[in-house]
Amino acid sequence: MSRAEQTAPTPEQNSPAIDPGYPFAFMDEGAKREIRRALLKAVAIPGYQVPYGSREMPIARGWGTGGLQITLALILPEDVLKVIDQGCDGSVNAVNIKKFVAKVAGVTVTTDTREATLIQTRHRIPEERMTSNQILVLQVPYPEALREVEPSENETRRMHAEADYTRMWLHLYEDIVRYGEITISYRYPVTVAGRYITDPSPIPRWDVPKLHMADTLFLFGAGREKRIYAIPPHTEVIPLEFEDHPFRTEDFTGKRCARCGSDHSFLDEVIDDHSGARRYFCSDTGYCDKRRAGWNR
Amino acid sequence: MEPLIRVRGLGKQFGPGCPRCLALTGPEADTNLCPACGTVVACHGIHFDLYPGEALGVVGESGSGKSTLVRLLHFEWPASCGTMEIHRSALAGLGLDDAGGEGGAYSGNLLACNDFRKRQLRHLLMGIVYQNPHLGLRMGISAGGNIAERLLGAGWRNIARMRARAAELLDKTEVPVSRMDEPPANFSGGMQQRVQIAKALSNNPLLLFLDEVTTGLDLSVQARVLDLIRNLSHEFKLALLVVSHDLGVINLLCQRTMVMKAGRVVESGLTDQILQDPQHRYSQLLVASQL
Numbered sequence: 001m002s003r004a005e006q007t008a009p010t011p012e013q014n015s016p017a018i019d020p021g022y023p024f025a026f027m028d029e030g031a032k033r034e035i036r037r038a039l040l041k042a043v044a045i046p047g048y049q050v051p052y053g054s055r056e057m058p059i060a061r062g063w064g065t066g067g068l069q070i071t072l073a074l075i076l077p078e079d080v081l082k083v084i085d086q087g088c089d090g091s092v093n094a095v096n097i098k099k100f101v102a103k104v105a106g107v108t109v110t111t112d113t114r115e116a117t118l119i120q121t122r123h124r125i126p127e128e129r130m131t132s133n134q135i136l137v138l139q140v141p142y143p144e145a146l147r148e149v150e151p152s153e154n155e156t157r158r159m160h161a162e163a164d165y166t167r168m169w170l171h172l173y174e175d176i177v178r179y180g181e182i183t184i185s186y187r188y189p190v191t192v193a194g195r196y197i198t199d200p201s202p203i204p205r206w207d208v209p210k211l212h213m214a215d216t217l218f219l220f221g222a223g224r225e226k227r228i229y230a231i232p233p234h235t236e237v238i239p240l241e242f243e244d245h246p247f248r249t250e251d252f253t254g255k256r257c258a259r260c261g262s263d264h265s266f267l268d269e270v271i272d273d274h275s276g277a278r279r280y281f282c283s284d285t286g287y288c289d290k291r292r293a294g295w296n297r
Numbered sequence: 298m299e300p301l302i303r304v305r306g307l308g309k310q311f312g313p314g315c316p317r318c319l320a321l322t323g324p325e326a327d328t329n330l331c332p333a334c335g336t337v338v339a340c341h342g343i344h345f346d347l348y349p350g351e352a353l354g355v356v357g358e359s360g361s362g363k364s365t366l367v368r369l370l371h372f373e374w375p376a377s378c379g380t381m382e383i384h385r386s387a388l389a390g391l392g393l394d395d396a397g398g399e400g401g402a403y404s405g406n407l408l409a410c411n412d413f414r415k416r417q418l419r420h421l422l423m424g425i426v427y428q429n430p431h432l433g434l435r436m437g438i439s440a441g442g443n444i445a446e447r448l449l450g451a452g453w454r455n456i457a458r459m460r461a462r463a464a465e466l467l468d469k470t471e472v473p474v475s476r477m478d479e480p481p482a483n484f485s486g487g488m489q490q491r492v493q494i495a496k497a498l499s500n501n502p503l504l505l506f507l508d509e510v511t512t513g514l515d516l517s518v519q520a521r522v523l524d525l526i527r528n529l530s531h532e533f534k535l536a537l538l539v540v541s542h543d544l545g546v547i548n549l550l551c552q553r554t555m556v557m558k559a560g561r562v563v564e565s566g567l568t569d570q571i572l573q574d575p576q577h578r579y580s581q582l583l584v585a586s587q588l
Contacts (some may be wrong), residue, residue, distance in 0.1 A: 011363050017483075099427075158412075160415045162412050162416060163413065164416060166446055166450040169449040169454075170438065170442055170445065170446045170449055172436075173442055173445050173449065173456065173459070174438055174439060174442050176456055177439060177441065177442065177456075177460075177478055178478075226434050242453050242454050242455060242456050242457040243456075244455050244457050245456055
């Protein structure tokens with residue numbers, strides 16, 4: 001059964017793990033249909049923020065409800081789910097969301113990026129290159145990339161409609177004049193398919209190039225702000241840059257993960273409480289575990 | 298030589314409008330407020346040509362529709378009626394060749410373009426200097442950034458080149474280049490006005506609107522700003538539309554002048570002619586009241 005043909009399973013199809021007190025995947029079919037429709041529109045207009053009626057979820061708004069609603073609207077019983085929170089499979093929020101979806105949809109869960117068919121994430125894109133059979137759902141706190149320069153929603157909508165992005169560029173110009181380079185560390189604005197300036201969610205700069213011409217579908221959900229947008233596969237995603245000040249990612253030259261020895265992944269800095277020594281660890285724990293277990297050595 | 302822009306029947310009304318609005322307002326009625334429906338006829342039936350390199354003056358008392366005229370031509374407010382056409386030679390090479398119209402030497406009505414196209418035209422062809430620098434400048438952003446804003450709008454994406462251009466313009470307008478990265482809020486009124494002029498000139502406009510540029514500046518600064526405008530307009534071959542209630546400014550800058558009263562043009566012609574031999578009663582009053 002393809003994702004497009006998805007219907008609510010009849011009770012006898014239900015895996016025994018599903019909590020019988022809820023409809024499949026928690027949300028009612030009308031809500032799922034609305035979200036899928038918003039997703040289709042978002043894919044059709046890459047980078048455009050589609051408004052939708054964000055539903056009440058059993059977690060608070062601002063804790064990943066936007067991503068969760070997309071996950072629930074898409075999930076199938078045969079899906080394999082991975083949930084990460086800033087690269088970590090084991091954080092409380094990731095574990096709770098994973099348990100919840102497993103309970104209401106009866107899906108298998110994993111920490112292995114390669115095994116997963118659907119990944120919900122907060123603030124990171126996995127290190128391993130994702131394939132065309134996978135979907136990455138990103139949780140988004142602030143979907144409006146122009147909010148930094150313009151507080152009014154009416155005005156930012158007009159700016160998007162007319163592609164009037166001068167003020168965003170001016171913001172970056174001032175940054176360079178003042179500090180010698182663009183100081184945005186995460187939520188780095190990108191131009192999607194040559195049209196909309198889009199917020200890639202608070203992923204580090206490191207992950208921004210992974211959005212460009214990817215094989216994977218990226219879906220963005222902002223539950224509190226009630227917006228859905230998408231970057232379809234094989235879409236141009238160009239970070240805002242000047243000819244003489246090109247975009248650059250975080251530099252980890254000479255640093256390695258203290259756990260798996262990786263010198264090519266996004267690293268978290270950890271300062272030892274007692275000795276004050278700095279150590280670095282892979283931010284993507286699933287990837288780190290895999291390397292330690294001997295994969296790709 | 299053919300005019301750079303042609304403006305025909307331009308008008309702007311604020312309010313519901315009624316069939317009697319036009320008959321009940323204007324210089325004869327000495328008001329622009331329609332007594333029947335309360336509509337303000339801010340300006341109506343404006344008709345003029347502006348030639349390349351020429352300075353056209355617009356004089357009149359406050360409320361006569363001078364600034365409204367500039368705001369309509371600068372696409373800040375939508376016009377109620379009328380057309381504005383630009384000579385196609387001005388659009389050549391700007392990627393704006395599809396500005397409408399049926400071939401011929403002039404584009405279609407620019408006032409009917411969509412907002413996106415209007416903004417493009419504004420960024421590529423026009424500059425404006427307001428009476429109040431707060432309208433033309435972002436006070437919290439560096440002077441260089443203010444100039445770069447126009448350049449960024451016109452598609453520039455090279456910081457070093459934009460800064461070189463900003464420095465060049467600030468130098469021309471006699472603002473110390475060393476203060477380029479300071480916000481204009483730190484500057485004196487005259488300096489702010491000169492930064493505004495630099496900003497307006499940054500994209501090499503063909504058309505520059507000056508809306509009461511010297512009002513509020515002290516006399517010596519006024520003279521220097523006017524001098525600067527005269528030199529720059531000569532150097533850059535700018536077509537100027539100079540709005541002022543000060544006949545001295547008009548006399549200094551403009552070859553031709555329109556006199557406005559209650560939203561209508563009551564007299565137009567050569568500046569010397571209007572100042573020496575005003576025909577309309579209101580122009581006579583205006584000239585006579587000049588010290």
